[in-house]
Amino acid sequence: MKATFGEKVFYGVNYAILALIGLSCILPMIHILALSLSDAQAVVSGRVVFWPVNVTIESYRNLIVGTDVVNAFKNNVILTVVGTALSMACTIIAAYPLSRRDMYGRRFFTLAIVFTMLFSGGIIPHYLVIKSLGLLNSYGAIWLPGLVSVFNMLVLKTYFESMPLEMEEAARIDGCNEWRLLLRIVLPLSLPVLAALTLFYAVGFWNQFMNVLLFMNDPSKYNLTVMVQQMIRSQSMLQELANLQPEDIMNMTPETIKSAGVIVMLVPMLVIYPFLQKYFVKGVMIGAIKG
Amino acid sequence: MRLDTAEETAGRRTPLQLERKVDRKRLQQNIPYFLMFIPVIAYFAIFKYAPMGGLVIAFKDYNFADGVFGSPWVGFGQFETLFSNPQTLQIIRNTFVLSVLSLLIGFPFPIILAILLNEARRMWFKRWVQTFVYLPHFLSWVIVSGMVITIFATEGVINDLLAPWLGEPIAFLYEQGSWLTIFIGSGIWKGAGWGAIIYLAALSSIDPSLYESASIDGANKFRQIAHITLPGIAPTIVIVFILSVGNVMEVGFDQVYTLQNSAVFSMSEVISTYTYKIGLQRLQFSLTAAMGFFESIIGLILVLMTNAVARRFGQGLW
Numbered sequence: 119m120k121a122t123f124g125e126k127v128f129y130g131v132n133y134a135i136l137a138l139i140g141l142s143c144i145l146p147m148i149h150i151l152a153l154s155l156s157d158a159q160a161v162v163s164g165r166v167v168f169w170p171v172n173v174t175i176e177s178y179r180n181l182i183v184g185t186d187v188v189n190a191f192k193n194n195v196i197l198t199v200v201g202t203a204l205s206m207a208c209t210i211i212a213a214y215p216l217s218r219r220d221m222y223g224r225r226f227f228t229l230a231i232v233f234t235m236l237f238s239g240g241i242i243p244h245y246l247v248i249k250s251l252g253l254l255n256s257y258g259a260i261w262l263p264g265l266v267s268v269f270n271m272l273v274l275k276t277y278f279e280s281m282p283l284e285m286e287e288a289a290r291i292d293g294c295n296e297w298r299l300l301l302r303i304v305l306p307l308s309l310p311v312l313a314a315l316t317l318f319y320a321v322g323f324w325n326q327f328m329n330v331l332l333f334m335n336d337p338s339k340y341n342l343t344v345m346v347q348q349m350i351r352s353q354s355m356l357q358e359l360a361n362l363q364p365e366d367i368m369n370m371t372p373e374t375i376k377s378a379g380v381i382v383m384l385v386p387m388l389v390i391y392p393f394l395q396k397y398f399v400k401g402v403m404i405g406a407i408k409g
Numbered sequence: 410m411r412l413d414t415a416e417e418t419a420g421r422r423t424p425l426q427l428e429r430k431v432d433r434k435r436l437q438q439n440i441p442y443f444l445m446f447i448p449v450i451a452y453f454a455i456f457k458y459a460p461m462g463g464l465v466i467a468f469k470d471y472n473f474a475d476g477v478f479g480s481p482w483v484g485f486g487q488f489e490t491l492f493s494n495p496q497t498l499q500i501i502r503n504t505f506v507l508s509v510l511s512l513l514i515g516f517p518f519p520i521i522l523a524i525l526l527n528e529a530r531r532m533w534f535k536r537w538v539q540t541f542v543y544l545p546h547f548l549s550w551v552i553v554s555g556m557v558i559t560i561f562a563t564e565g566v567i568n569d570l571l572a573p574w575l576g577e578p579i580a581f582l583y584e585q586g587s588w589l590t591i592f593i594g595s596g597i598w599k600g601a602g603w604g605a606i607i608y609l610a611a612l613s614s615i616d617p618s619l620y621e622s623a624s625i626d627g628a629n630k631f632r633q634i635a636h637i638t639l640p641g642i643a644p645t646i647v648i649v650f651i652l653s654v655g656n657v658m659e660v661g662f663d664q665v666y667t668l669q670n671s672a673v674f675s676m677s678e679v680i681s682t683y684t685y686k687i688g689l690q691r692l693q694f695s696l697t698a699a700m701g702f703f704e705s706i707i708g709l710i711l712v713l714m715t716n717a718v719a720r721r722f723g724q725g726l727w
Contacts, residue, residue, distance in 0.1 A: 124629055124630070125629075125630060128630045129528070129529075129530065132525055132528050132529060133529065133531075133534065135525060136525055136526065136529060136534070136538045137538070139522065139525075139542060140537065140538040140541040140542060141541075142598070143541045143542050143544055143598070143602065144541045144544070146556045146560060147556070149556075149559075149560065149566055150555075150559060153559065162564075164564070164566070164569035164572075166566075167566060167569075167570075208448065208449060208452065211445040211446065211448065211449060212446070212449040214442075214445060215442035215443070215445050215446045215449075216446075218438075218442060220435050220438060220439070221439060221442045222435075222439050227446070227450075230453065231453060234453060234457040234458075236708070236709050236712055237461070237705050237706075237709045238457070238460065238461070239457075239459075239461045239462075239463055239464050239701070239705070240460070240464070240684070240698060240700075240701025240702060240704065240705055241681065241684050241685070241688065241689070241697075241701055242463075242466070242684060242688050242689075242694050242697050242701055243461070243462075243464055243466065243698060243701075244456075244460045245688075245689060246460075246463050246466070246477065246694070247455065247456065247459050247460050247463060251455075262452075262456065263456045265452050265456070266449065266452060266453075295441070296438070296441035296442070297441065321547050324549075325547075325548075325550075325551075327549060327550065327551055327663050327667075328662045328663055328685075332685070332689065343549050343551045344551075346551055346552075346555065347551045347554075347555075347667060350551070350554070350555045350558060350667075373559060373564075376559065377559060380552050380555040380556060380559075383551070383552050384548060384552055387547050387548065388544075391544065392540070395540060395543070398543075399543075399606060
């Protein structure tokens with residue numbers, strides 16, 4: 119069917135709007151990248167928009183020498199890797215029993231878990247629990263309360279439920295016990311959704327902010343997010359870069375080094391993002407099928 | 410429930426014996442489930458339900474020496490303090506205003522975006538736009554606010570670009586109106602693309618022949634969207650709306666905390682940021698717990714209410 123004039127106009131306008139929206143998502147990041155790579159003078163005089171002026175990696179050098187960024191980056195990686203592994207393990211052992219139709223109390227447990235999505239004790243009682251467990255100032259305070267995301271658990275449970283019962287029966291007849299069934303049959307068949315959930319957890323742990331702020335009081339345990347936030351906050355950041363020589367500080371502006379901090383947080387995300395996109399879209403779609 | 414079909418058809422046992430056998434089998438099969446499930450029960454009991462119990466301190470005058478259970482009861486005293494203090498009232502109002510505005514203004518964007526994307530015919534173009542619009546969801550609020558603050562600062566790029574027309578820079582982040590716009594806008598920027606995925610999933614299940622017949626009947630694009638697309642995704646819209654109403658009382662701590670500044674405290678201080686500053690840093694545990702309790706209760710009531718309304722129209726969550 120040939121497009122009418124009206125349709126052509128519609129598609130033209132549609133493409134234009136979409137292009138604008140797409141650009142608006144990516145251009146701010148390009149601007150920050152350009153700032154971080156530009157020389158301080160050019161930034162101060164407002165000559166940097168989307169292209170770096172007088173390219174230099176000075177701000178990254180200053181960031182590494184003058185701040186705790188390397189340690190914070192390491193903390194971020196530890197938080198993310200351990201947290202994601204623990205969370206995936208717990209989400210699986212929560213979703214699997216609840217997906218079995220013959221489990222006693224399955225409805226009760228599901229409701230009890232979903233209820234925690236609707237109502238919570240709030241920050242203060244949560245803090246008191248963490249405190250009384252002696253988890254303050256340890257990463258346990260971040261890993262443990264975030265072990266199972268109810269949403270992710272429901273996605274996985276729905277996926278397990280959609281598997282054909284016959285396959286499971288066959289495995290049982292061949293002498294598979296419950297653990298083997300889970301590890302050898304159910305999990306390998308769920309790889310796409312497991313990949314999606316891993317990504318969700320990893321992003322969550324990578325971006326942790328509030329919990330680190332609440333529960334860590336030792337600055338050497340801060341992750342990248344909290345460190346960068348404090349850098350962005352502080353008005354007199356240049357004085358804090360105690361390790362730097364005075365002549366280095368002359369060539370700096372808070373804008374360039376703050377931008378460099380933002381870029382350091384952003385890059386790992388950007389690097390893995392294209393590889394994982396198809397998985398997370400799939401994950402959301404599975405979640406969309408059933409609430 | 411699994412039945413042992415082979416034995417059932419053989420019919421060598423009486424029904425009662427069979428039932429017992431089946432039950433024992435079910436019980437046996439349940440043992441590994443519960444072994445697996447114990448850590449999960451412990452997790453939800455300790456980290457989700459214990460804090461709910463800890464809410465009793467909202468009705469007490471909590472002090473460290475006596476602990477949660479030993480501290481003296483004050484009944485609704487904390488709530489009276491809360492509702493008689495103009496400052497805390499303002500914070501509760503701010504929480505409402507910021508979240509309701511974010512919800513009402515932000516809610517349509519993912520829907521519009523999904524419809525626009527659905528109408529894009531060139532696949533490569535659609536894929537590129539999708540890649541870009543999902544991306545902000547994966548950035549933390551610290552990154553997003555860092556970019557927002559850099560871009561909208563008085564010496565930021567927006568002011569640099571506007572300088573030829575305006576003469577002097579505008580303090581976007583320090584005036585209430587523009588701060589609010591930036592706050593809501595940054596929420597939309599970060600969330601709209603991601604929010605669109607769920608509608609795209611719903612859109613993909615609409616029968617294409619509906620569009621063909623509508624177009625033969627002379628419906629233009631706008632009428633097709635109004636009469637086919639929107640009704641097609643209506644159930645999804647309702648579900649997403651119920652879920653977002655449930656979160657209405659919690660404007661994210663991260664977003665507010667990283668964007669606020671002293672010039673706009675009178676509108677940007679919300680329950681979660683106040684709890685952090687007054688509750689945890691100045692140890693006003695009971696008062697801020699009462700505030701959090703109020704927040705959670707209102708949130709729960711809102712979800713139940715929205716769901717009741719949605720169920721009237723046959724689209725409730727439960």
